[in-house]
Amino acid sequence: MEPWLYALLSSPLCLTGTFFNIIFFFCLMRPVAGVTLRNPLRFLLIVVLFNSTFQQLMTALTIIMLLFDSPFWLQTLTIALIYQFFCANFSCNAWISIFYYISIVPQQHPIFIWIKRNINAILYVGFVLNQIVLLISLSMGTVMYFLLGPVPNNFTSLELNKTSPAESVESDLYLFHVANFTYLLYCTCPLFTLLFSWGKTFVYLREHLKKMGQSSESFSQPQQKSQMRVTVTGMVQAALFLPSSLWTIAVAFLYVTDNFEMVDPNRFVTMTFCSMSSLGNLLCFGFSQSLFRHGIVSVFNKLTRHK
Numbered sequence: 001m002e003p004w005l006y007a008l009l010s011s012p013l014c015l016t017g018t019f020f021n022i023i024f025f026f027c028l029m030r031p032v033a034g035v036t037l038r039n040p041l042r043f044l045l046i047v048v049l050f051n052s053t054f055q056q057l058m059t060a061l062t063i064i065m066l067l068f069d070s071p072f073w074l075q076t077l078t079i080a081l082i083y084q085f086f087c088a089n090f091s092c093n094a095w096i097s098i099f100y101y102i103s104i105v106p107q108q109h110p111i112f113i114w115i116k117r118n119i120n121a122i123l124y125v126g127f128v129l130n131q132i133v134l135l136i137s138l139s140m141g142t143v144m145y146f147l148l149g150p151v152p153n154n155f156t157s158l159e160l161n162k163t164s165p166a167e168s169v170e171s172d173l174y175l176f177h178v179a180n181f182t183y184l185l186y187c188t189c190p191l192f193t194l195l196f197s198w199g200k201t202f203v204y205l206r207e208h209l210k211k212m213g214q215s216s217e218s219f220s221q222p223q224q225k226s227q228m229r230v231t232v233t234g235m236v237q238a239a240l241f242l243p244s245s246l247w248t249i250a251v252a253f254l255y256v257t258d259n260f261e262m263v264d265p266n267r268f269v270t271m272t273f274c275s276m277s278s279l280g281n282l283l284c285f286g287f288s289q290s291l292f293r294h295g296i297v298s299v300f301n302k303l304t305r306h307k
Contacts, residue, residue: 003066006268013275014059020282021053027295037291040123041099045285047127048092052278055085059275079267080142084134086274087187087248089281091130094190094197095123100231101197105204134186141179187248198235205231236284247273 028046031037037045058081065075102116115122251270254263264270286292 001268017279018056032294051085051089094193097197137182144176
């Protein structure tokens with residue numbers, strides 16, 4: 001991808017994402033009367049907005065860096081931080097899907113019953129462990145990438161062996177591949193979690209609606225409508241994350257070989273995928289969470305009154 005095309009695609013995505021981040025932060029900090037959001041869902045949404053905000057800032061920095069010849073270490077660090085914030089949100093979405101699955105679907109298995117009773121502690125501990133794994137993976141991969149230095153498009157392992165000590169190169173590459181494999185696992189697990197949890201929740205709600213239709217009950221309770229809206233939106237989020245996650249998994253595989261430098265040497269394609277998925281994710285939360293919907297309506301009403 002050419003630099004001008006990356007700037008053309010990412011700039012509006014970045015500006016729109018930043019705008020919604022500001023609006024949603026305001027809705028979280030000053031919720032509309034009668035609308036409450038309890039932990040751990042509130043905590044996870046705050047983390048999502050935090051990660052999304054810093055991802056947009058890093059994306060804006062990469063666009064600004066196109067205007068001058070930026071150092072290699074700054075380029076690498078910026079891209080690693082974009083990966084960090086994007087993948088952290090990917091994991092948060094997976095934990096949110098688990099939370100709704102456990103809350104909505106009746107659980108019969110003893111393990112799931114135990115999880116439901118201890119869902120808060122499990123979410124907090126699991127979230128912290130996930131972030132530690134991601135931080136270690138990206139930090140190790142970034143450091144090894146620094147040690148390997150800038151890799152030209154016509155790079156081959158044979159040429160690297162001629163210019164660097166063989167043992168040092170092999171150890172650096174080994175650690176780089178370990179970090180890359182850990183990153184691959186980290187990106188793969190949330191994808192399957194999203195597909196499984198939202199899929200199971202949707203199947204349960206669909207069967208529940210069929211039973212209500214057979215018994216002539218009305219699907220008018222606010223809680224049932226909210227559950228269906230959240231579930232459908234969650235499935236849309238999973239669909240939005242599917243292209244970017246598959247690309248991320250493909251990137252991790254390509255890193256094992258020397259082919260990624262030819263496919264996406266400047267990481268513009270990868271960062272564009274991240275920006276598109278991040279914005280889609282924000283819009284889905286804005287539709288599914290009543291806190292954001294009512295907050296946006298309240299802000300809009302206040303603006304129209306001032307006019």
